[in-house]
Amino acid sequence: MEKEKIDKKDHILDVAERVFSDFGFDGASTRMISGEAGVNMAMLNYYFGSKEGLFLAIFERKISSFQTLLQNIGNDDSMTSWDKLAKCIDKYVDRIIVNNCFQKLINREITMNKRGDLTDKITEMLMVNVIEIRKILDEGIKNGSFFKDIDIQLVIASIFGTKNYIINTPHLSSLILGHDIRDEKFMEEQLKPRIKTYMKRLLKAYLMTDNDNTK
Amino acid sequence: MEKEKIDKKDHILDVAERVFSDFGFDGASTRMISGEAGVNMAMLNYYFGSKEGLFLAIFERKISSFQTLLQNIGNDDSMTSWDKLAKCIDKYVDRIIVNNCFQKLINREITMNKRGDLTDKITEMLMVNVIEIRKILDEGIKNGSFFKDIDIQLVIASIFGTKNYIINTPHLSSLILGHDIRDEKFMEEQLKPRIKTYMKRLLKAYLMTDNDNTK
DNA sequence: TTTTATCAATCAATCGTTTGATTAGTTTTG
């Protein structure tokens, strides 16, 4: 059955995604993955050709859904620049934190630019969101919503960097926050809204608040 | 010769640090490291006991210099809370960006879920700086320098997260910034002061600037 | 002589991958 086959492939990809994100590409063995997925080892090669093929398949599966994450928010003319940015942050936090271990995968892969073509693909994929936010910031400066002398590029680094820091270093951020951030209930009910509130206030203070001593 | 032995060990550690940071712990083989270091493979086990011992030795070597990085800034009673925080940022940016590949090592290792003892050691090491900043923020709230309702823990995430984002994802941040951030001259003369200025203004706006619409 | 450092050769273990056999499901054929 074609349907069952896709389900099984999808199940293998789910498991592989988690195992790769926990152990890294080289640290995760094909025996480990097939064992946890409950399938014969040979199935990995049967379906995906090779270990690297399996790894790449994980990315292929997600790329399309990622591209549309923040897109087209900037084109809504009924919103102020600030509202657009705030909406971006809400959407981004909502979406990205559930894809927790895929984010770790992306991050590890993009820091280690072995497999250059994949790095390029990931970069391209992440840049879609970057460009969307940059567009909003640019526009906000032009229409006077935001200060003229803000550092757009570093603001972007702060937005994505803050999120990355929290979810990519769970050991550390759990210690800092005093809670295990892998506790889904805590993450969903407390941390997510808290991050949204914080990020918006942080950015608003930097971008919009009158500040007589800007130096 | 004790001196030569230390030099050779240090040279091996230098090479291993770079190779590990490029390929990860599992991706880097002992033959790779010994080959690039120009020493016999058995020397790694002779000096460091095992591959993991070598890996740990890389961290041991850096820990002491890390621990004193931000420490004792908070104890200087002649500075305001804000000046302390600003000094922390300056020192941190100055110091951390040169240790580029060691930072990548730390980041990759702390992202992994398994390999518990090392993760704990790294976490402990990074927490020293976290605690120092937290102390300054706590104090600043108490003495009225900073707003009472700031989110200390997420501020910390922004400080370290922004930095990590820039230097750990060079492909992406180079694209965002429009310069190759691995260009040392650009990094030293332009990006470093720019990051310092930006971080200070961002934090000041959030922590101290009067803001009538804090929600 | 005793200790330390270095080396090529080798170890068992594990790696990703392949194989050939077997099963189950579908299509074709008589």
Next chain:
DNA sequence: CAAAACTAATCAAACGATTGATTGATAAAA
């Protein structure tokens, strides 16, 4: 319809290669 032929999925076993580690010999130093 039923037997045969074909296809896809699954498996245990084994493959050669590479891994981290160890050995015993040799050289250098103390």
